[in-house]
Amino acid sequence: MRNVVTLASAVTVCSTCGEPLNAKGDCVACLLRTGLDESGVETEPLDSLVFGDFEIARHEDGSLWELGHGAMGVTYLAVDKVLRRKVALKVIKAPVVPTRRHSQAARERFLREARAAAVLRHPNVAAVFQFGASADGSCCYYAMELVEGETLEACVRRDGPLNGKLALEIAKQITRALMAAASQGLIHRDLKPGNIMLIRPNADASELQVKVIDFGLAKAIADDESNMDLTHGEFVGTPNFASPEQFESGPVDVRSDIYSLGATLWFALTGKTPFAGRNIEEIRRAQKSDALPIEQLKAARVPSRLRSLLKSMLAIEPAARPGIQDLAASLRRYSAQARPTRVALAVGVILIFGVSAFSVFPILRTANRPVPTAEHLVSNPVPPEKSIAVLPFENASNEPNTEYLSEGISEALINSLSELQQLRVIARPTAFRYKRKDVDPRQVGRELGVSAVLTGKVRQMQDALNVQVDLVDAVTGAQIWGAGYDRNIADLVAVKQAIAQEVTAKLKLKLSSEEQRRLVKRDSTNAEAYQFYLRGRYFWNKRTSDGIKQAIEHFQQSIERDPNFALGYVGLADSYTGLTFYNFAAPHEAMPEAKESAIKALALDDTLAEAHA
Structure with missing residues (x-):
């Protein structure tokens, strides 16, 4: 099952649900019911594991090391045999075309688009290293930077919707990538949470790095030649995140990516897509006739100004959407306005614990370090x-x-x-x-x-x-x-x-x-207590609900082994404060525990090294 679907009239129906099949024999309805989860996609066997300088890696059981499925192909972990480095290798099956001339045209179009994408170099874009086509013409491929992290989709599905500050930081970095691409006449065409890689996705927004992947399938905006390419006249993208104009036959530009970014940001804030449907026609109908479900944003406590920005990004008419420069300026402005929330929390902690206790919380102090x-x-x-x-x-x-x-x-x-x-x-x-x-x-x-x-x-x-x-x-x-x-x-x-x-x-x-x-x-005379403390810090730095809860367990273990271990209490104070700060627990549930731990830590040692981190 692929995310490449056609709008042509179907000639058969799906044996599972009875919906019409597209020209490739895929059931769009079944595809959409899987939502963003592509784990059930079956991979067609490859004739070779070697593509140019790259060889696909295998698991210990001999199976191919798949990293994911995209709109047009499968991405594998591979090894560059020349430079001896790991890469992400995307393999794309060439379409069945009526003549050798058309097949050659398709390969040439892919290589032309890949060359354009390979020129793009930006910190927020996974770089394309090399591209080519197999000798028999059955596959095209490109090798790109292997990004060690997780997708925005996986992050939201595991931990739930993101807070506004983190979502804004992600959107800002994606916008920088789109600006760099637009300056070279490129668009992405399949921007979605599954194509957004987060490096340390659970850390504080100041530590986060975002990389957009799969720019290798971008189409040059200025290229208005024959529409014969690897899509073979089909829709390219993920329907739930695609712009209305992508369902039409006309050209698309960076404003299409802005729409997809709006849908991606909506998903990051709510865990849902703005327009849903069982098939492409239902999604198109919802886009054109239904009002945006703003109540989803209100339920997620998204500020009104950010709600207004999302509405403009998701406008049906491209002309009504903000330009890429205006969007970047708006995101910077909203991000700056979100910072006082953290300061307000710091003031609240000072009021609760006193000025001297403020030094106990590195979670609040790191924002002030230049x-x-x-x-x-x-x-x-x-x-x-x-x-x-x-x-x-x-x-x-x-x-x-x-x-x-x-x-x-x-x-x-x-x-x-x-x-x-x-x-x-x-x-x-x-x-x-x-x-x-x-x-x-x-x-x-x-x-x-x-x-x-x-x-x-x-x-x-x-x-x-x-x-x-x-x-x-x-x-x-x-x-x-x-x-x-x-x-x-x-x-x-x-x-x-x-x-x-x-x-x-x-x-x-x-x-x-x-x-x-x-x-x-010596922070503690008990070696075990110190090791449990370090384990607690390790999990605390993940900034996830589960991570902070595991941190609390390890800090408690450290205190059990050394009741006079001040740093153990510092860890507990940080953790309970973190539960409130990251909206994992209500203040009345966690802050009394934070207060008690902070007072105990300062009573044991008011010159803690951690207080100056």
């Missing part, structure tokens, strides 16, 4: 002499269960070093954008405006712990210091302290006696 911008780096080309970025350490164990260790040590070092007045330390949200990225420390230095970069690897084998660290000059790329620590897992805190002390020494920082005391202060 993040280097391109303008900042241009105006400050020389990084401060005493500045550092602690990048997320690599989990060399390759075991998901030990990921908390690599992330936890990195975050703990950021917190410890941030206490030093002479040293500027890049905040966790910014530093962790480089997770699983093989980047030159000099590039990190240029992008973040720092003079030093700390990297590391963590490996745990039962009770044995191995930590490798390197401190690099971010200007020259020379190594300042490197060391390896082979210890027992129980010595985790001592390893973290030793690394922090060496970093301060190699950077020639002059520490006060109080700063020296803090660097060697």
